[in-house]
Amino acid sequence: MSSFDFSNIVNPEAERIQHVFAELCLRLVNLVNATPEDRPDLMACGEEWGRDWTWLMQDLSQCSLEGKTYNLGLALTAEESDMGHCSDELHQRYQAQICAFKLEAQRQAEEAAEEEARREAENDKGKGK
Numbered sequence: 308m309s310s311f312d313f314s315n316i317v318n319p320e321a322e323r324i325q326h327v328f329a330e331l332c333l334r335l336v337n338l339v340n341a342t343p344e345d346r347p348d349l350m351a352c353g354e355e356w357g358r359d360w361t362w363l364m365q366d367l368s369q370c371s372l373e374g375k376t377y378n379l380g381l382a383l384t385a386e387e388s389d390m391g392h393c394s395d396e397l398h399q400r401y402q403a404q405i406c407a408f409k410l411e412a413q414r415q416a417e418e419a420a421e422e423e424a425r426r427e428a429e430n431d432k433g434k435g436k
């Protein structure tokens with residue numbers, strides 16, 4: 308007599324979640340492999356990569372939550388886990404750099420607007436004399 312049980316069938320929803328998780332793991336590896344260099348001239352690429360990373364993390368979180376509903380152990384390989392940790396740290400660094408860059412650009416734009424307003428005010432005074 309075999310110990311295999313033919314009456315134990317796969318839950319279609321649990322199977323779907325496992326397939327989605329496998330696809331997300333592939334997206335993780337592909338996104339990590341597409342990480343742009345940390346250079347100022349590639350900031351736009353880093354910002355786009357960061358958006359993709361954020362979406363991937365949201366999708367992985369949702370999949371993990373759905374997996375818990377069906378008591379599925381959705382785990383990364385050790386290599387995927389290492390890639391994820393390194394990329395998450397890189398994502399945080401990119402986000403900080405982008406935030407600092409945008410704040411500096413905003414500050415410069417405000418200074419330029421103030422300077423332009425000052426010049427216009429001086430020109431208006433000069434015309435009124």
